[in-house]
Structure formats: C-alpha cells, structure tokens
Amino acid sequence: MNAPVTRRDAVLGIAAAATSFAAPTILRAQSAGRVVVVGGGFGGAACARALKRAEANLQVILIEPSTVFTSCPFSNEVIAGLREIDTQQFGYDKIAAEGVTVISQAVTTIEPQLRSVVTADGVALPYDRLVLSPGIDFHFEALPGYDDATSEKMPHAWKAGAQTLLLRRQLEAMPDGGTVAITIPANPSRCPPAPYERASLIAHYLKTKKPRSKVLILDAKDNFSQQRLFEKAWKELYGDMIERIGLSQGGRVTSVDPATRTIVTEFGNYTPDVANVIPPQRAGRIAEVAGAADATGWCPIDPVTFESKLVQNIHVIGDACLGGGIPKSASAASAQGKACASVIVNLLAGRAPETPRLTGVCYNIVAPGYGFSLAGNYQPRGDIFAEVEGGTSSPVDAPRELRAREATEAEHWFQTITADTFG
Numbered sequence: 001m002n003a004p005v006t007r008r009d010a011v012l013g014i015a016a017a018a019t020s021f022a023a024p025t026i027l028r029a030q031s032a033g034r035v036v037v038v039g040g041g042f043g044g045a046a047c048a049r050a051l052k053r054a055e056a057n058l059q060v061i062l063i064e065p066s067t068v069f070t071s072c073p074f075s076n077e078v079i080a081g082l083r084e085i086d087t088q089q090f091g092y093d094k095i096a097a098e099g100v101t102v103i104s105q106a107v108t109t110i111e112p113q114l115r116s117v118v119t120a121d122g123v124a125l126p127y128d129r130l131v132l133s134p135g136i137d138f139h140f141e142a143l144p145g146y147d148d149a150t151s152e153k154m155p156h157a158w159k160a161g162a163q164t165l166l167l168r169r170q171l172e173a174m175p176d177g178g179t180v181a182i183t184i185p186a187n188p189s190r191c192p193p194a195p196y197e198r199a200s201l202i203a204h205y206l207k208t209k210k211p212r213s214k215v216l217i218l219d220a221k222d223n224f225s226q227q228r229l230f231e232k233a234w235k236e237l238y239g240d241m242i243e244r245i246g247l248s249q250g251g252r253v254t255s256v257d258p259a260t261r262t263i264v265t266e267f268g269n270y271t272p273d274v275a276n277v278i279p280p281q282r283a284g285r286i287a288e289v290a291g292a293a294d295a296t297g298w299c300p301i302d303p304v305t306f307e308s309k310l311v312q313n314i315h316v317i318g319d320a321c322l323g324g325g326i327p328k329s330a331s332a333a334s335a336q337g338k339a340c341a342s343v344i345v346n347l348l349a350g351r352a353p354e355t356p357r358l359t360g361v362c363y364n365i366v367a368p369g370y371g372f373s374l375a376g377n378y379q380p381r382g383d384i385f386a387e388v389e390g391g392t393s394s395p396v397d398a399p400r401e402l403r404a405r406e407a408t409e410a411e412h413w414f415q416t417i418t419a420d421t422f423g
Contacts, residue, residue: 032057033128033348036117038107038286040064040092042071043318043333044133045421048100050341056099058345061125063117065106067091069422073330074365074414075160076194079168080201082368088160094423110290112311129344131306132292132299133318133337134284135159136190136328139297142280143185144255145264153258154275157198158190170274171202176210178273181263183253185280186220188298190319190328193225193364193374195278200230200366203238216272217244218265220252225327226364226374228396233366253277283320290314298322303380305353306340315340324384326376332360334417355380363410370400371407 032055037048040062048062071088078085096102105119110130117125138156140147146154157167171180180202184195199215206213223246224230234242245251250267256277263270263277282297292299292308299316301308303324306315317340318333326332339356346353361375372394378385394406 034059034061034126035129035131035344035348036061036063036125036127037131037133038063038117039133039135039284039318040066040069040102041133041135041318041333042330042417042421043135043337044131045069045092045095045337046334047131047133047317047337047341049095049098049421050338051344052099054341054345055348058348059101060099061101061103061127062092062095063103063105063107063119063125064092065104065120067104070160070164071330071414071418072158072160072191072194073363073417075157075164076198076201077365078160078164079157079171079198080205081168081172082201082204085161085165088164090418090422092422097423107286107289110286110314112291112314115313128313128348130290130314131337131340131344132284132287132290132308132314132316132320133333134286134320136281136319137284139280139282143253143277145258146256146277146279150256150258150277154256154261154277156278157276158278158281167274167276171205174210174213174273177212178210179214179216180206180274180276181216181218181270181272182276182278183263184217184219184221184224184278186252188322188328189278189281191330191362192327193230193362196224196226196230197364197366198276199242199244200233200238200364203234203241204367207238207241213241215242216270217242218251218253218263218270219244219246222246222248225362226372226393229372229394230364230366232396233370233372237367237370283316287316287320292316293320294322296322300383303383303385304355305343305347306336309383315344322384323378324381325387326358326360326378326385327362329360329362330417331362331413332358332378334421335359358385361413363406363413365407365410369407370403371410372398372403373406373410 051060077083092102109118155167157163255264287293308314317336319328335358343353358378365371376391
C-alpha cells in the first residue's frame with residue numbers, strides 16, 4: 001500500500017546554490033547538452049531549476065517574455081482585498097544566479113525538424129530537448145462575443161496581473177445591493193476549484209463591505225471538485241448570498257454582449273453589475289505553433305516522459321498537457337516540471353527514464369482563517385496520469401480549528417512553493 005500523501009509532500013523542493021551564465025553562446029561540446037524551456041510559470045521555472053541542479057554541465061535556457069511572474073494561487077485574495085498584488089509577484093534573478101540563462105523574449109517560431117526555437121528579436125536557439133510550459137490561453141471561438149477587448153469590461157482575471165486588479169476595482173465601485181456574476185466553463189480548465197474559491201472570497205468582501213449584494217454563479221457543470229465542502233461553507237458563512245445555477249438548470253453561458261454587459265445562457269439572460277467571465281480554455285498558443293496541440297486544443301503526452309505524442313524531442317508540462325486525472329494546478333505543474341527534468345537528464349545521458357510518481361495538492365480559502373484541501377498521488381496508466389491510492393481530502397464535517405489550521409497550511413504551502421520555484 002502506498003503511504004498517504006501529506007500536505008508537506010507537495011511542497012518539497014531541492015536545495016542548491018551556484019553560478020551564472022551571461023549568454024546562451026556556450027559551445028555544445030563543453031556541455032552535457034542544451035535544453036530550452038519555454039514558459040516561466042510554476043512548471044517551466046521548476047523544470048529549468050531542476051535541470052541545472054541535476055546536471056551542472058547542462059546548458060539550460062529559460063525563455064519567458066515577462067520579467068515578473070504573477071501567481072494565480074492566492075490571487076483570489078487580491079480580488080477580495082485581503083492581500084496586495086506585490087505579494088503575488090516574483091522575478092527570475094535567483095534562477096539566473098544558479099546558472100540558468102533567462103531570456104526575456106516571446107517565442108514566435110518553433111522548428112522541430114531543425115530543433116530550433118526563434119524568439120521575437122529573431123534569434124534562433126538550437127536545442128537537444130525542448131520543454132513547453134505555456135500555461136493556458138482562451139478559446140474565444142467557444143464563447144461568442146468574448147475576446148481581449150471584452151475582457152476589459154467583463155474581466156476573466158484567469159491570468160493573474162492587470163485583470164486581477166481590474167476585477168477588484170469593479171467590485172469596489174459596485175453599489176451595495178448589486179450582483180456579481182461569475183461564469184464557469186466546462187472542464188478541462190485551469191485549477192477547477194478556483195472559481196468557487198473566488199465566489200467565496202467575493203462573498204466575504206460583499207458581506208463585510210456591501211452586505212445587500214449577492215454572488216451569482218453560472219456554471220457549465222452540474223458537479224464540481226469538493227462541492228460538499230464549498231456548499232457547507234457557503235451556507236455556514238454566507239447564508240443565501242451565493243446562488244449557483246448548474247448545467248441542468250441552464251447555467252451554461254452561450255454568449256456575451258459587452259455593450260450591455262449581458263450574459264446569455266440557454267435558459268435566460270443576465271445583466272449583473274460586475275461580470276466575471278471565465279471563458280473556455282486551451283493550451284497556450286505556442287503549443288499550437290509547435291504542432292503539439294491536437295483538435296481538443298490541449299497537448300497529448302507520454303505520461304512517462306512528458307514527450308509530445310505529436311512532435312519528437314518536445315516535452316509538455318503543466319496546464320497545457322492532457323494529464324488525465326491530475327489537475328491543472330500550480331502544485332501539479334511544479335511536480336511535472338521536476339519529474340520532466342529528471343527524465344530529460346536520463347535521456348540525454350542514454351539512461352532509461354524512471355516512471356514518475358507525482359504529488360499534487362490544492363488548497364481553497366473560503367474566508368480568512370477558513371480553508372480546506374485536496375491532495376493526491378498520480379502515476380502513468382496507459383496514455384494518461386491516473387490517481388493512485390494514498391490521496392486525502394479534508395473532511396466535510398470538521399471543527400473550525402481544522403479549517404483554521406488548513407488556512408495556515410495553505411499560506412505555508414504558497415510560501416514554500418514560490419521559494420522553491422523562484423528563490
């Protein structure tokens with residue numbers, strides 16, 4: 001029997017220290033190979049750091065257009081006014097100090113036959129192995145009326161940063177007695193429980209600042225992760241302030257009209273004071289450019305090696321991949337990044353890769369001092385990752401002391417994973 005996963009299992013890091021490269025122009029013969037990682041979120045940054053720590057002679061290049069990463073975990077607290085955006089932001093200096101070459105450019109072209117990545121400034125970077133960790137992009141075609149321009153009126157706030165602050169400002173400007181609508185797409189999507197955490201924390205803000213207001217959830221699903229825990233917390237903390245309309249009641253959004261801030265569903269239209277529209281999602285655009293995304297918009301991989309099933313010598317990790325049972329979360333992306341690094345080091349050395357065993361944990365904060373969690377173990381089974389024995393979930397009937405302890409553990413998890421990833 002596998003040992004149960006603990007919350008601490010999900011935040012273990014690798015200790016290290018080291019040197020710095022000034023540019024990626026080191027002769028290949030002097031190294032153990034060159035690995036290019038595209039995407040500097042939890043998956044890509046963790047992978048780049050783990051690669052360099054595992055093989056000091058390996059040339060590791062991390063390409064990320066943003067010089068500052070803004071974390072989605074805990075960004076719902078920023079929306080609710082419980083923390084500031086700068087507590088969510090991290091740079092890449094400490095990753096570079098360990099010998100990873102960090103290039104602040106967008107990738108425009110990937111040429112698998114040449115094993116080359118081309119950045120926006122026209123520089124071509126050859127690779128022995130390429131890791132894509134591009135996160136998500138939005139599938140605008142699946143939600144008529146919604147696009148980047150619409151998001152300035154009806155923010156998604158599903159990529160943390162400017163959108164997070166926009167939604168916060170809209171809540172602050174809303175009159176007491178107003179309605180906040182949150183639309184939730186069908187799976188697969190980034191961090192499936194997070195919209196319900198957001199609804200909870202917005203309700204907390206309204207309860208303390210605008211108590212005559214309400215939260216309306218329009219959901220393209222009938223059931224969702226940790227539903228009993230959320231619904232129990234909503235009843236206990238917020239009474240009837242949160243209303244959820246699921247798929248079978250007509251909660252799936254079919255289009256939006258930004259001119260009137262109208263949300264259209266199969267059974268009726270809604271015009272809330274604040275519209276938080278989370279659109280359907282797919283893998284980050286560069287995965288499609290590389291040819292690694294299939295008709296679903298996501299990237300099929302070999303779960304043992306994380307190698308794309310569509311393009312050789314390209315590995316895909318994090319939210320972009322079709323992971324099966326493993327959720328699209330920061331914890332899962334970090335675990336995949338480290339496991340992928342181990343696989344690549346073995347492949348470059350001519351060794352067989354070890355079968356990965358991944359641990360993922362998801363915390364949800366529904367009010368200050370009130371949290372719960374879900375943790376799981378995942379291993380390859382066929383073409384996907386499947387959950388295996390040893391996972392844990394917070395009990396539905398638990399004293400407030402446990403909820404408070406898990407809220408504290410959530411903060412510890414965040415501090416640990418960000419330090420482990422970004423230094």
